[in-house]
Amino acid sequence: MEPRPPEGLGSRDRILWAAASMLGDDPGAALSVRAVAARAEVSTGSLRHHFPTQRALLDAALVVVYDYLLPAGSLHDASIPARDRLIDNLRSLLVPTGEAATPQEAWLLIFERYVRGDPSDDARAEYVAIERELRRRIEHAHVVLQEEGAVPEGDNARRASFLMTVLIGISVGQALPAQESRLHSENDALHLAVDAVLGPQG
Amino acid sequence: MEPRPPEGLGSRDRILWAAASMLGDDPGAALSVRAVAARAEVSTGSLRHHFPTQRALLDAALVVVYDYLLPAGSLHDASIPARDRLIDNLRSLLVPTGEAATPQEAWLLIFERYVRGDPSDDARAEYVAIERELRRRIEHAHVVLQEEGAVPEGDNARRASFLMTVLIGISVGQALPAQESRLHSENDALHLAVDAVLGPQG
DNA sequence: ACCTGAACACCGTTCAAGT
DNA sequence: ACCTGAACACCGTTCAAGT
Numbered sequence: 001m002e003p004r005p006p007e008g009l010g011s012r013d014r015i016l017w018a019a020a021s022m023l024g025d026d027p028g029a030a031l032s033v034r035a036v037a038a039r040a041e042v043s044t045g046s047l048r049h050h051f052p053t054q055r056a057l058l059d060a061a062l063v064v065v066y067d068y069l070l071p072a073g074s075l076h077d078a079s080i081p082a083r084d085r086l087i088d089n090l091r092s093l094l095v096p097t098g099e100a101a102t103p104q105e106a107w108l109l110i111f112e113r114y115v116r117g118d119p120s121d122d123a124r125a126e127y128v129a130i131e132r133e134l135r136r137r138i139e140h141a142h143v144v145l146q147e148e149g150a151v152p153e154g155d156n157a158r159r160a161s162f163l164m165t166v167l168i169g170i171s172v173g174q175a176l177p178a179q180e181s182r183l184h185s186e187n188d189a190l191h192l193a194v195d196a197v198l199g200p201q202g
Numbered sequence: 203m204e205p206r207p208p209e210g211l212g213s214r215d216r217i218l219w220a221a222a223s224m225l226g227d228d229p230g231a232a233l234s235v236r237a238v239a240a241r242a243e244v245s246t247g248s249l250r251h252h253f254p255t256q257r258a259l260l261d262a263a264l265v266v267v268y269d270y271l272l273p274a275g276s277l278h279d280a281s282i283p284a285r286d287r288l289i290d291n292l293r294s295l296l297v298p299t300g301e302a303a304t305p306q307e308a309w310l311l312i313f314e315r316y317v318r319g320d321p322s323d324d325a326r327a328e329y330v331a332i333e334r335e336l337r338r339r340i341e342h343a344h345v346v347l348q349e350e351g352a353v354p355e356g357d358n359a360r361r362a363s364f365l366m367t368v369l370i371g372i373s374v375g376q377a378l379p380a381q382e383s384r385l386h387s388e389n390d391a392l393h394l395a396v397d398a399v400l401g402p403q404g
Numbered sequence: 405a406c407c408t409g410a411a412c413a414c415c416g417t418t419c420a421a422g423t
Numbered sequence: 424a425c426c427t428g429a430a431c432a433c434c435g436t437t438c439a440a441g442t
Contacts, residue, residue: 033435043408054435104317111313115306115377124379131378158390165391169371175317176333177326188360189367196398235416245427256416408441415434422427
């Protein structure tokens, strides 16, 4: 039942294949050392040799998944300022997908499934996985921009966590009644948040 | 060196005291079963008896910290840095009030009244008024701090709008399922947001 | 350099056994 | 009911030892 790594791959590539395939099975998967090493059919020591921390492994796996396996937006277009690309990337996460056509529908669904009436452990886990995947996409955007030197080193998980909070705030704000156009204040919030994260110079 | 629980407390209260004191030492503390149990001087089994999961323990500890130990409105206390007072002020807006006892209940009510099924104009106006009042409180905090010269001149409405978005994000985050303690990331988000608004020097 | 697998120092949760 | 502490099934990281 367990999928096995393609033949002819070196250890490092088997590890990346294993991690990517686990994210493919479940984008919110936890990626523990032992689980990835087992699927890659290498030892935990070998995994640690190629990827000194879990962060390093996760970052490398996300590059494989998002840059190599999934279509890219403007993220890699070096002619656009890093700040704008990050904002584009975040904005793309705000677009409702799946069953929901509007922010109202989207959040009503989310609350129905994951908030109302003491949701089951399965339901909770499902939401946690969804959020983790979004977080990872944001982290990945940071890694890409960092590789260009366009974004300073720093705690990308922390940055992603903050930006996730701002995105939730904006998205819920879209669902709530408002007197005037939100377009300007949403844009403004995204810019302020991204500047807070990228540092003074932007 | 290790602080010891006050005498005369029952196990449950010793556990809460231990958890609260650890959060007092470091709001980002991890609160592991063993660490809390050790400071409380009870067994892990006893801790689990009173608080069946880490979530339950953390939630109970947060109630102690925020509702019981920190009821002070610090806005006018010039001995506290402006930045900290603004954060305190924002945090006070996050505490559920009225009919709702939890963020879950609060947001379910809000969505029921102001989002589901094309709300009436009256309902919409009601929400707009609530949000305006919250915005005003945030703006007011800016004004108070500006009068002291502790906050630079600037567009307070814009600042309040951004902080409102972040507060909504944090509050909805509190209602949604999460795997780990949100305490640290919430704190972090508040700090990042306030720094973004107050400018580089803080 | 690359790899192994044990060891270390942690987690949260469960549970038989005591009082 | 309350409490104990061992046991279980996990973590991520380190490291001596092999090739």
